[in-house]
Amino acid sequence: MANERNSIRPTNGIKYESYFSKLSLKRTRTPLRATGDNIPSPDVCYLSGGFPPAEMFPIVHTEITLRDGTKLNLDKDTMEETQQYGDTYGMAGLHKCLVDLVRRVHNPPTLNKPNDDNGLGVLISAGGQSALHHCFNIVLSEGDTLLVQNPTYATMIYIVQPIGATVIGVESDKDGIISSKMEELLENWEQHHKTARRPRVLYCVPTGDNPRGASWSQTRRQEVYNICRKYEMLIMEDDAYYFTHFTRPLPPSLLSLDVDGRVIRFDTFSKILAPGIRLGYVSAPKPVIELLATVYQTSVLFPSQLSQVFVLSLLRHWGNEGFLRQGERTAALLKRQANYILEAANKYLKDVCEWDEPKAGMFLWVKFKRLADASLVVEKCKQRGVLIVAGHFAIPQVRVAPFVRLAFGMPTKEELFRACKIIGEVARELEQGS
Ligand SMILES: Cc1ncc(COP(=O)(O)O)c(C=O)c1O
CATH class of the missing domain: 3.90.1150.10 (Aspartate Aminotransferase, domain 1)
Structure with missing residues (x-):
């Protein structure tokens, strides 16, 4: 797969703005939050953000006991930082760990372009569901069409329909979307759907999908990706169950095949650590991440830092390999x-x-x-x-x-x-x- 991937020449210059909804294009950064995103420095008198005094915070120290008896200590400074307002993109330490993890697991072709405005960015989200909700509002306007595998994650339909977008399913089987059906549908779109607009976004759950439990074959993954390139579609890859894949090696994610920067990938800790943690992360081209961050500034602000610090402690203790072993244990x-x-x-x-x-x-x-x-x-x-x-x-x-x-x-x-x-x-x- 890696060779096949590398032999594909990237499509230059996806115009992300042309995919964004009218509503999301109207959003701008709030001036209050913009200053809050600056990393506090001891040399700066910080009168800009509405930060409460740290003496107010009730928790001074935390000890986490893991299943194997290991104890992880969160000291006074860490707890102070954790209980304060945080960064829109997530805690810097956790953000770095997740970028490393994304590189280790997917090695996305677009990650290694740090100076490219359209390279890959990461935002820590308050679970997968809220990130999907925000993202659908970013890429869909009233009258748009969203293509999905059939059957699809039911809750998604309940997010998309009130936007006024039409959800259309592509026939799928135990190996994923049937690529020949998808190709035929898109080639003859106007014959199949006289009134519905051509879709510009595909939403899919390629691994262990809800409700089918199927995992797309490698061939289908590449074929569907290629069709999306041909028809200039973005792909929302919701891979909530990725690490639960029953066998190893893990299948190649669509993000790992993404030479163009057309994949918006959603990961969550719900299925591999605990759903109550309510944390996930979005890996996507920077223009999408920036717009998501803008939406976050006026909605979530940032995901719970108590959750983030727990996950950060686990990742630091386990390292990437230990985290992957947690995935294997969950899968088993x-x-x-x-x-x-x-x-x-x-x-x-x-x-x-x-x-x-x-x-x-x-x-x-x-x-x-x-x-x-x-x-x-x-x-x-x-x-x-x-x-x-x-x-x-x-x-x-x-x-x-x-x-x-x-x-x-x-x-x-x-x-x-x-x-x-x-x-x-x-x-x-x-x-x-x-
Ligand atoms: C396919 C799929 N995506 C997203 C979610 C939401 O996950 P989270 O708990 O991270 O919000 C679920 C939850 O069941 C799911 O099945």
């Missing part, structure tokens, strides 16, 4: 969970359902063989104490579908077996008309 746990649910599904669901084995993440995407509307199953299961999600939520412009999403990450083996048994019973009853 989820693989164990996947094996449980596959065992249960094989025992109780085989006659009524079909599915593909998940390759990463925490979801089994199940199709009922003879039931067109899976929401009836969802309702009946709820009455019997089994909560599952109807699949039509994940399919743009569809209200009825034969799919459900089973989230297997947290339940015990016994719960997964009980759930599959009940789902099977309900499906059989519905098939028989009761």
Whole structure:
């Protein structure tokens, strides 16, 4: 893949502004926040930012105990800095660690252009979801079209539709977006969609996607990237489940193939450390990062520094290799969970359902063989104490579908077996008309 990547000549000069929404182009930096982003220096009298006195902060020292018994100490100075207002892009120490991690994991062709205004930048976000929300508002205006894999991450549809943009799915299978279908759709766009504008952005979840648990093959990744180049599309690569990939080596991210600077990549610590930490990071061409930072200045300001300092301590303690081992441990746990649910599904669901084995993440995407509307199953299961999600939520412009999403990450083996048994019973009853 690396050779293939290097042989592609970058497209020069993507005009990022032409992708930005009318609303986001109106945003400018707030003068108050601009001064707050300066690193405080002992020689400067700092009367500009609304910084509270440090004596107010209630926490003076923190000791974090890790699962293996290791203790990490956060001293008085660190706690003082942590509890103060921070930098829009994230704490400098963590920011540096994440740039190193991005380089180590993806080695993006656009990262090593420090003086290039369009080179890669990184912003620490308050989780993946909020970064996606802001970014959709940056790249979509009313009347725009967003292309997605089908099925897609359902919550995304609920962000995009109120913007007034249309979400259109491209047929996908267990190897990802079917590139020939995507090519055909874009080549003959006006025949397929008489009123919808041509899409200029693709949103995708290439590894362990929610809801399908699929991981795109290397070939599909390169093919989809090439199609986006041909049709001058930006790519929002939401790789929330990247490190949960059940096998190693990890697949090449779209960012790692991105010779042009057309990929906006979203990582999160939710699936690899803890969702309560509410931290992620966006790796994208600098003009996108700058606009995101502008939006942050009037919204989030910056992600919780208590969370940032915890993650920074972990990364400093583990180093990149230790962090990657944490990813392997998480992947092994989820693989164990996947094996449980596959065992249960094989025992109780085989006659009524079909599915593909998940390759990463925490979801089994199940199709009922003879039931067109899976929401009836969802309702009946709820009455019997089994909560599952109807699949039509994940399919743009569809209200009825034969799919459900089973989230297997947290339940015990016994719960997964009980759930599959009940789902099977309900499906059989519905098939028989009761
Ligand atoms: C595909 C996908 N993207 C983003 C998110 C949001 O992640 P975060 O917890 O970082 O906000 C989720 C959460 O389930 C997800 O499944």
